[in-house]
Every structure is written in structure tokens, then in C-alpha cells.
Amino acid sequence: MRNSILVRRAHSNGKHMTYVRISLWLVASWISMAEADIVLWQLGGSGLEWAEHDSVAILIDETTTPGAIQPIYIQPNRSVFSYLTNWGSWTPRELGYVDGERPRVSGNLRLVDGDSTSYLAPSSGGSPDGRTFTFDLAVPVPIFSFGFYTPSQGYRSDGKSLREDVVPAYELYIAAHNPNEWQQIADVQENFRPVVQHQFPRQYVRFARYIRRLSRSLEAAQIEALQISSQAIFAKGQAHRGTIGDFELFGEGVPLRAVYKTRIFDLGQKVNFGRFSWSATPLRMVDGEPVEAPDAPVSIQVEARTGIDPKPxxxxxxxxxxxxxxxxxxxxxxxxxxxxxxxxxxxxxxxxxxxxxxxxxxxxxxxxxDQDNWTFWSVPTFESGQTLGLRSGSHLQLKILLNSEEFDAFVRLDSLWIEISPTLATSVIGEVARSDDPQPLRGVAEVEIGEMAEFVYDVKAEVAASDAGFDALRIRTGGPPAFKHLEMGIPLRQVEASEVVESADGLTIRLPERLNAGRNELIRVVFAAEVFDFAWTFDGQVLDSQSQSLPQPVQSGDAGDDLATSTLRVLASTSQAEKIRDLRLSTAVVTPNDDGVNDLLEIEYALLGLPRTVATRLNIHALDGRKVAILAAGSQKSGLQHIRWDGRDDSGALLPTGLYLLGLEVEGEAEVIKRLIPVGLAY
Structure with missing residues (x-):
């Protein structure tokens, strides 16, 4: 269903940030408050049109499939430069430039306009040796040819046709990702061709560079004969030899990533955000036609940021x-x-x-x-149906990357939708501190990594008469917590929670009374938990258990005078270098007899201080050192982790009875971290 009350766009001659105030385009209508308060905001499909709401579109095809976007498929007979618009200078002067969101050129834009009649007029004075033009496509594109050609018309001041005014000597370079890591594809010391094309195996190219050199037969020899510097020989007023009408890059396939960024949407009111979901189709080009390919190595990457005003x-x-x-x-x-x-x-x-x-x-x-009114870009999500941990806001901006690891494979994004619902409170502020150090000197709680510590978590809410209010609080602890007690009121007093749920990575407390406009009370939760990262944020949410409304995030800030951190973040340190701690087995002997007793080995351990998710695997060794099985655990992060083993090898066959060594391996930044532990197998 599509509802539209008001659509208003604000433009400023293309110079300033554009934002859009829209009504909610609904996939599902607002349902009565008693039943559900969640609505779906949609982009693409039957919702807002992609082409009308982009602020950045790098190699994005918005027309081939109505209602959808996909990467542009580069055709081999068309210069890649012609697919790109909004070129900027190599050293951007515009406000808000972001690397990879705009193509750039160090030179005149006429060199990439695809017009053979336009050109950069030859200059005089000074040596042309080393004159450089560099091009940035913004994203890596599959390229197989780089070259240039002379203008199709016009004459030099000496009467020579520009068509015949070839560049005497040059070098060409390409780079996939870094403009400091060049690969030379041409070093031509004598050139007589007006049309130059250098082909190479198709590969991803983002940067291309041309460097003018002196011809050995004419320019360099002339300098040597006169025994004067190149600057002097070219300072006599004559125009340099070699006029370039246009540069060309040819390729075939889809870019490594195509970039789509929306304008800033004004949602009309402050809302809470839930799951981000999308409908997409993986495709592969076969004989010039797109064919659905579920195995295509493609992905969608979504980031978002929210604010409470139009300008970040x-x-x-x-x-x-x-x-x-x-x-x-x-x-x-x-x-x-x-x-x-x-x-x-x-x-x-x-x-x-x-x-x-x-x-x-x-x-x-x-x-x-504007950190007070805008969040930073969220951590990217690659999986539909995930939340991004966004702060409540009235303004929203999205950034979408369509990624491909294969020249001819790509993904079509048919539509994207976001769960939103009205806020439960005007504001919800929280801070956390250690219970034995509520006012730390450094202004932040500090603990020993991997050790249980007791925390005080204060929350202050401002609930207006128009707000629904809430009756529960959820805290993300990262590991199993231990609830101590709940306090509420001004002054605080200990109360009995209606319900407490301790999960593997969080704590949910149902309050004894609902907080609404008539009850703006301070909430204090005291709990114990382990911190497994060097910096951890105890993210919180308030919930309304009486409705289907989305939870509202707790925002870091000053919740009261008792604590002096004004943040939900804690810092952890350790004097130990170990990354794997508390490796435990559910049993010393695995007995896979299908009798329900020790059929599976549960392996539990804690990963500490990892800066990112890392690949983890379990190797099973015989006592003579042979590796008899490998169990990949996928990517894991800091915190308590689990792996199961059923006593079988890689083929699924039961291993012989005996004693084995389990080797847990974690790929660290500089080395593979290993821990060994014995286990018996009997049946």
C-alpha cells in the first residue's frame, strides 16, 4: 500500500546538501495502537523511487529494471569514462567530499568528455617531460584497455593538423586500489600513432595515469645536441608536440562495488528504528543476458545514520x-x-x-x-533482517554498496524497507559505572578484561503526554550477566522487578510500574558482568511490553549526580597477553552412542580483546600428530563462544576410540593463536 500526503524537496541549485521531507510510504498501513505500532518505510519497489532520492550514484543502473537498482554492466565498446558523471578535481574543493563517492581527474575535464572535437590546447614554455594526468574512477572497474587519441579537427599554430599531432613518448600506469601502487602497462619512447590503445588482461582498475616523456629521436636528441637543459629548449615559445583529444578506458563487466547514497530524508517526526530488510536477486551475465545465479559471489552492504535536524x-x-x-x-x-x-x-x-x-x-x-544531533555511520550490515543499532531520529540517510567478486556477477536490489515506530519517550539518557567507583577520576569505568565486575546502570527518561511510555529495560552485556537488584524513584529506593531475564549476552528487566508522563522516575540496575573487549558499550533499550512498538535506544549522557561518567562505555585492560581464556569441555570423554549422554562435546571458551571478528577453527589431532579432522567455527568475536564436535572426521565417519588432542586456533592480527586440550573418544 502506498500513502502520500506531502512530498517536498529542498534544492539549492545543486550546491548544497539536499534533503527531502516526505510522508511515510507505507507497505503496511498504521494499525490501531492496541494491535501494532510498527510501519514499514520503503525505498524501491512500490515505495520511494531510487532515481529521485539519490545524492550519490556511482555506476548505479536505476533504469533497466523498474523499481530496482543494480550495478551498471560496462560494455566493451564504450569508454568507462562515459558512464561516470559529476567529475571533480584531483584535490577536491567542494564541501563534504568523501573518497570513493566522486570520480576525479588531475587535469582538464575535456580529457574525459568523450568529445573528439574538444581538447586541451598544447602549451609552451617549460619541458613537457613528466607532465601527468591521473584519473580516479571512484571504484574499481574491470578494465582491459587504456589509451588516448588526438583531436579529430583543428590545427596547430604552425599549420599542422591536430589529428597528426601525436604524442612523441609517454608512459601509462594503472592501480586497483591505491594510487601509490602503480602497475606500468606502457613505456613508449617513440610514438607515431594518433590513436593509442594498450590492452592487458582484464583486471580491476580504479586509478589510471598518463605521464608525458621526451622522444629519444627528436626531443631528447635535440636537447643533447644543443647541450642545454630541457627547460631552456622548451622556453622559446613554440607549442609542445602532442595534442590529446580524449583519454579512453575500456572494460567489460560490473564494478567491484557500485555506490548508492540517499539524500537526507525528513521523516516528519522522531521515530525508533527496527530491522533493515531487502529483496534482492543475484545474477550473472551469460551470453549477454542476465540469468539468476544463487551461487553468484555478490553481497549488499547497508549503512545508515540518523539525526534530529536536516544538517549533519x-x-x-x-x-x-x-x-x-x-x-x-x-x-x-x-x-x-x-x-x-x-x-x-x-x-x-x-x-x-x-x-x-x-x-x-x-x-x-x-x-x-554535529555529534549531538547526528549519529556517525552505523556498522555495515550484509544480511537482510538485521538491526543497525540506530539512535532515534527524525532524519535518515542510507548508504548502499552493491558488491561483486566476479566480473560478470552482480546483485539487483529490488527494494529495501525499514521498520519504524513512534518513540516511547521524548528522551532516554543513561550512564554506567563500577559500583565501587561511581565517580572515576578519568570519567569512564575501567575493569580487568575477562573478570567479573559489578556495575551500576542509571537511566533517566523524559516522557511527554503524547508518548506511550515504557515498562521494561534491556541491557546488552556481551556475556552472561548476573542481576543484583533494581532501584527506582527520586530518591532511589530498591524495588522488586516484575520479571528478570538473564540471557547469554544480555539482561531484560520488567519494571514493577509503567513509566509515562506522570512517572518520570530514575531507574537504576545493579548487575555483574564480564567485559571481553578493551572498549565495550553497555547498549540499552527501553521497551513497551504491552504493544508491538519498537524498543527505544538509551543514549549516553548525564542521568544524575550519583554517577560521573555520562557514558555507557567502559574500558578494559589486562596484564596478560592471552586471547583465549577459560577453555572448558562439557565432558572428558565423548561417547557418540546415540543414547543422549555425552553424544556431543561442548567446547566453551572466552575470546578476549579482539579488534574485529576473526576466523576460528578446531583441529582434531591423533597422538602421533596427524590431523584427523577440521571443524570450521566461522568468524567469531570477543566474548564467550561455543563449538560442538560429534566425534567424527571430515567425511562424517566416527573416529576410532582413543585419546585425541583438540587444537583451537584463532587467526590474530599478526599470528595464529592456538590452545590444545586432550579429550577421550569411546563408544
């Missing part, structure tokens, strides 16, 4: 006193000037005086991200 950045101008005041983006970009650098001038006494521009009105004072 704050723009500043200097005052007469040298302080800063916020100004509009339009004034910052159109009316203010950059601070000038130091200027050396005569001091009137035979010396030099260095002057700098004094901060004053009319001078830009910098740009800052």
Missing part, C-alpha cells in the same frame, strides 16, 4: 573577538572566504615582516560534525 555538519564563521559562531551552509560556501596563509612583507627597515590574517567576520572558521 555545523559551519562556523569567525567573530570580531576571534570566537566562532554557527552559520548556514549556504553562507559558509557562498559568502565566506578561506583563511589566507602567512604573507611576507617589507618591514621598512631592510627586513621582512610575516603577517597572518586575523580571524574576523567573513572568514571561514571550520566545519564540525
Amino acid at each position: 555538519d555545523i559551519y562556523y564563521e569567525f567573530t570580531d573577538m576571534g570566537t566562532r559562531i554557527p552559520v548556514s551552509q549556504q553562507r559558509y560556501q557562498d559568502a565566506l572566504k578561506n583563511p589566507s596563509g602567512a604573507v611576507n612583507t617589507d618591514d621598512g627597515q631592510g627586513g621582512t615582516l610575516t603577517l597572518t590574517t586575523r580571524p574576523k567576520p567573513g572568514i571561514r572558521a571550520g566545519i564540525e560534525y
Whole structure:
């Protein structure tokens, strides 16, 4: 179902951040408050149109399939440059430039416009040797040819046709990801061709570079004969040889990633966000036609950020006193000037005086991200149906990457939808501290990694009459918690929770009374938990158990005078270097007799201080050192982890009875971390 009450777009001649105020495009109508409060906001399919709401679209095809987006499939007979728009200079001057979201060129844009009649006129003075043009496609694209050609018309000042004014010598380079890691594909010391194309095996290319060199037969020989510098020989006014009409890159297939970023949506009111889901189809190009390919190595990557106003950045101008005041983006970009650098001038006494521009009105004072009103981009999700841990907000922006690991495989994103519902409270603020150190000197709780510690978790809510309120609190602990007690009220008093649920990675407390506009009370939860990361955030949510509304995140802040952290984050440290701790087995002997007793071996352990998820596997060794089975546990992160083993080898056959060594391996940043433990097998 599609409902539209008001659609309004705000434009500023393409110069400023564009945001869109929209009504909710509903896949499911609002249902009565007693039944459900969740609505689906949709982009694509029957919802908002992709093409009308993008702020960045790098090699995104928005037209082939109505209602869907997919990577552009590069055709081998069309220059890749022609698929890209909104080119910028190599050193971007525009506000808000993000690497990989805009193609760039170090040189004139006429060199990539695909027009053989336009060209960069030959210059004179100084040596052309080393003159460089560099191109950034923004994303890696499958390329097999790089070249250039002379203009199709026009004449040099000496009467020679530009068509025949070939570049005497040059070098060509390509790079897949890093503009400092070049691969040379051509070193031509004598060129007589007006059309140059150098082919190479198809490979991902993001950066391409041309360097002008001196011809050995003409330019270099002339310099050597005259025994003068190249700067002098080319400083006599004649135009350099070699005119380039256009550069060309040819390839075939889809980019390694295609980038789509939305404008900023104004949702009309502050809402809570739930799961992000999408409908997508993996495809592979076969004989020029897209064919569904469930095994295609493709993925969708989604990030989001939320805010409570239209602008994520704050723009500043200097005052007469040298302080800063916020100004509009339009004034910052159109009316203010950059601070000038130091200027050396005569001091009137035979010396030099260095002057700098004094901060004053009319001078830009910098740009800052509005952390108070906007979240940073979320951790990417690659799986549909996941939550992104977004803070409540009235404004939303999405960034979507369509990834492919194969030249001819790609994914079509048919639609994307997000669960949203009204906020339960106007604001929910929380902070956490150790119970034995409620006001730490450094302003943050500090614990020993992997050791049980007791925490105090304070929450203060502001609930308006129009808010539904809440009656439960959930805290993400990362490991099994131990609930101690609950306090509520002003002043705080210990109360009995209606229900407490301790899970493997969190704690849910149902409050004895509902908090609404008439009961804005302080909530305190005391619990014990282990911290397995060097920095851990005890994310919290308040819930309404009487409805289907989405939970509302607890935001870090000052919840009261008793605690002095104003954050939900804690820091952990350790004097031990071990990454694997508390390796335990459910039994010393596995007996896979299908009798329900010790048929499976449960292996439990704690991973500590890992900066990211890592590959983990269990190797089973015989006592003579032979590896008889490998059990991949996939990617795991810091915290309590589990692996099961049924006494079988890789083929599924039961291993002979006896004693075996279990080798747990975790791929660390610099080395593979290993732990061994014996186990018996009998049946």
C-alpha cells in the first residue's frame, strides 16, 4: 500500500546538501495502537523511487529494471569514462567530499568528455617531460584497455593538423586500489600513432595515469645536441608536440562495488528504528543476458545514520573577538572566504615582516560534525533482517554498496524497507559505572578484561503526554550477566522487578510500574558482568511490553549526580597477553552412542580483546600428530563462544576410540593463536 500526503524537496541549485521531507510510504498501513505500532518505510519497489532520492550514484543502473537498482554492466565498446558523471578535481574543493563517492581527474575535464572535437590546447614554455594526468574512477572497474587519441579537427599554430599531432613518448600506469601502487602497462619512447590503445588482461582498475616523456629521436636528441637543459629548449615559445583529444578506458563487466547514497530524508517526526530488510536477486551475465545465479559471489552492504535536524555538519564563521559562531551552509560556501596563509612583507627597515590574517567576520572558521544531533555511520550490515543499532531520529540517510567478486556477477536490489515506530519517550539518557567507583577520576569505568565486575546502570527518561511510555529495560552485556537488584524513584529506593531475564549476552528487566508522563522516575540496575573487549558499550533499550512498538535506544549522557561518567562505555585492560581464556569441555570423554549422554562435546571458551571478528577453527589431532579432522567455527568475536564436535572426521565417519588432542586456533592480527586440550573418544 502506498500513502502520500506531502512530498517536498529542498534544492539549492545543486550546491548544497539536499534533503527531502516526505510522508511515510507505507507497505503496511498504521494499525490501531492496541494491535501494532510498527510501519514499514520503503525505498524501491512500490515505495520511494531510487532515481529521485539519490545524492550519490556511482555506476548505479536505476533504469533497466523498474523499481530496482543494480550495478551498471560496462560494455566493451564504450569508454568507462562515459558512464561516470559529476567529475571533480584531483584535490577536491567542494564541501563534504568523501573518497570513493566522486570520480576525479588531475587535469582538464575535456580529457574525459568523450568529445573528439574538444581538447586541451598544447602549451609552451617549460619541458613537457613528466607532465601527468591521473584519473580516479571512484571504484574499481574491470578494465582491459587504456589509451588516448588526438583531436579529430583543428590545427596547430604552425599549420599542422591536430589529428597528426601525436604524442612523441609517454608512459601509462594503472592501480586497483591505491594510487601509490602503480602497475606500468606502457613505456613508449617513440610514438607515431594518433590513436593509442594498450590492452592487458582484464583486471580491476580504479586509478589510471598518463605521464608525458621526451622522444629519444627528436626531443631528447635535440636537447643533447644543443647541450642545454630541457627547460631552456622548451622556453622559446613554440607549442609542445602532442595534442590529446580524449583519454579512453575500456572494460567489460560490473564494478567491484557500485555506490548508492540517499539524500537526507525528513521523516516528519522522531521515530525508533527496527530491522533493515531487502529483496534482492543475484545474477550473472551469460551470453549477454542476465540469468539468476544463487551461487553468484555478490553481497549488499547497508549503512545508515540518523539525526534530529536536516544538517549533519555545523559551519562556523569567525567573530570580531576571534570566537566562532554557527552559520548556514549556504553562507559558509557562498559568502565566506578561506583563511589566507602567512604573507611576507617589507618591514621598512631592510627586513621582512610575516603577517597572518586575523580571524574576523567573513572568514571561514571550520566545519564540525554535529555529534549531538547526528549519529556517525552505523556498522555495515550484509544480511537482510538485521538491526543497525540506530539512535532515534527524525532524519535518515542510507548508504548502499552493491558488491561483486566476479566480473560478470552482480546483485539487483529490488527494494529495501525499514521498520519504524513512534518513540516511547521524548528522551532516554543513561550512564554506567563500577559500583565501587561511581565517580572515576578519568570519567569512564575501567575493569580487568575477562573478570567479573559489578556495575551500576542509571537511566533517566523524559516522557511527554503524547508518548506511550515504557515498562521494561534491556541491557546488552556481551556475556552472561548476573542481576543484583533494581532501584527506582527520586530518591532511589530498591524495588522488586516484575520479571528478570538473564540471557547469554544480555539482561531484560520488567519494571514493577509503567513509566509515562506522570512517572518520570530514575531507574537504576545493579548487575555483574564480564567485559571481553578493551572498549565495550553497555547498549540499552527501553521497551513497551504491552504493544508491538519498537524498543527505544538509551543514549549516553548525564542521568544524575550519583554517577560521573555520562557514558555507557567502559574500558578494559589486562596484564596478560592471552586471547583465549577459560577453555572448558562439557565432558572428558565423548561417547557418540546415540543414547543422549555425552553424544556431543561442548567446547566453551572466552575470546578476549579482539579488534574485529576473526576466523576460528578446531583441529582434531591423533597422538602421533596427524590431523584427523577440521571443524570450521566461522568468524567469531570477543566474548564467550561455543563449538560442538560429534566425534567424527571430515567425511562424517566416527573416529576410532582413543585419546585425541583438540587444537583451537584463532587467526590474530599478526599470528595464529592456538590452545590444545586432550579429550577421550569411546563408544
